[in-house]
Amino acid sequence: MLNHSQLNRLDFMASETRSAKPVVPLLSLMGVFFRVGITSFGGSTAAWLYREIVERRGWLDEPHFITALTLAQVLPGANPVNLSIYVGSQLRGGIGGAAAAFGMVGPAFCLILVLGYLYRQFGDNPVVHMMLGGLAAVGVGMTLYIGVKLSRQVRKPVPILIALAIFLMVGVLHWPMVPVVLVLTPLSVGLAFWGTKRAAP
Amino acid sequence: MTDSKLLGLILVFAPLSIMSFGGGQAIIADMQHQTVDVQHWMGGSQFVDLFALSRAAPGPSTLIAALIGWQVAGFLGAVVATLAIYVPSSLAVYGAVRWWHASKDSPWRAALERGLAPIAVGLVFAGVVAVLQAANASVFQLLTTAVAAGLLLGTRIGIYTIMAVAAVLYAALAVI
Numbered sequence: 001m002l003n004h005s006q007l008n009r010l011d012f013m014a015s016e017t018r019s020a021k022p023v024v025p026l027l028s029l030m031g032v033f034f035r036v037g038i039t040s041f042g043g044s045t046a047a048w049l050y051r052e053i054v055e056r057r058g059w060l061d062e063p064h065f066i067t068a069l070t071l072a073q074v075l076p077g078a079n080p081v082n083l084s085i086y087v088g089s090q091l092r093g094g095i096g097g098a099a100a101a102f103g104m105v106g107p108a109f110c111l112i113l114v115l116g117y118l119y120r121q122f123g124d125n126p127v128v129h130m131m132l133g134g135l136a137a138v139g140v141g142m143t144l145y146i147g148v149k150l151s152r153q154v155r156k157p158v159p160i161l162i163a164l165a166i167f168l169m170v171g172v173l174h175w176p177m178v179p180v181v182l183v184l185t186p187l188s189v190g191l192a193f194w195g196t197k198r199a200a201p
Numbered sequence: 202m203t204d205s206k207l208l209g210l211i212l213v214f215a216p217l218s219i220m221s222f223g224g225g226q227a228i229i230a231d232m233q234h235q236t237v238d239v240q241h242w243m244g245g246s247q248f249v250d251l252f253a254l255s256r257a258a259p260g261p262s263t264l265i266a267a268l269i270g271w272q273v274a275g276f277l278g279a280v281v282a283t284l285a286i287y288v289p290s291s292l293a294v295y296g297a298v299r300w301w302h303a304s305k306d307s308p309w310r311a312a313l314e315r316g317l318a319p320i321a322v323g324l325v326f327a328g329v330v331a332v333l334q335a336a337n338a339s340v341f342q343l344l345t346t347a348v349a350a351g352l353l354l355g356t357r358i359g360i361y362t363i364m365a366v367a368a369v370l371y372a373a374l375a376v377i
Binding site (some may be wrong): 075131139150189 | 216224257297298311325329331364368376
């Protein structure tokens with residue numbers, strides 16, 4: 001059993017290792033994202049990265065990872081790539097961000113071209129076409145699932161109206177997305193800013 | 202000729218990259234519109250096939266850009282389209298992450314978090330409708346979509362199990 005002062009000492013050592021982060025070699029950084037990039041599947045990338053980066057390697061602690069995930073989701077760009085850039089640049093600066101993003105995209109890029117080649121060879125086959133129809137329906141189901149999960153963050157009437165307006169304009173009326181987003185994003189962020197100021201004067 | 206095709210890929214995908222708030226789902230509606238209706242790079246059913254491929258493959262689903270680029274201008278097209286879809290958003294993210302750490306107490310930080318959420322949600326649901334329309338989805342496909350979303354929400358069944366079952370089921374339907 002450890003006595004009190006030994007425990008204190010362990011605690012001190014733990015906090016010291018936390019403040020002085022170990023330098024992660026660029027190659028092992030890229031390696032982790034490389035592996036996750038070719039073994040994870042749409043939507044689950046974050047879960048794989050969590051396991052590798054928080055649980056197995058302790059490169060980031062959990063609250064830090066959750067902040068990273070929120071930012072990755074909110075900012076433009078593919079969520080797994082954004083998360084890679086965040087974690088990589090957190091550990092090794094700009095070059096680390098680039099290495100992580102390359103590890104995530106590069107191998108997956110090669111893999112999808114192989115699948116694309118197979119599609120060209122067998123795409124005319126009615127069975128293949130039918131199977132892809134089924135896979136697309138499941139893919140849309142996954143998008144629907146992500147939409148439902150995300151919409152839990154939108155609870156107040158004004159944000160709900162904004163989400164509905166975007167959906168109607170882009171999804172139903174087929175208005176071009178860029179001008180719609182350029183008009184409604186500043187409006188939405190501005191209203192959120194105004195709301196915060198009124199709530200906490 | 203090839204140069205103008207590559208330029209066309211950049212002009213389509215680079216703006217989409219900056220606009221993809223909430224991830225690749227958000228720009229599927231506009232990507233389908235640009236690729237099929239505006240640029241006439243492919244038909245609606247081929248777009249849906251490529252969408253299915255990009256969803257079945259591991260890694261970010263925005264890699265559908267690589268498949269479209271390949272279709273338009275070969276391997277170089279795939280590389281150019283992939284860079285165009287990732288580089289602009291990645292630079293923006295890198296800048297934002299630096300700003301984020303520099304301004305921990307700014308009220309704008311909270312406002313951005315909450316203000317961008319409804320934009321992302323609206324665009325995701327628009328993407329659902331766009332792909333279903335492009336697929337000219339049958340009732341059976343609509344049902345598949347609903348069941349898949351329900352299983353993901355309500356159970357612990359993984360996406361790959363669902364995809365495998367759907368692939369076998371649809372292949373069986375084609376043979377019958």
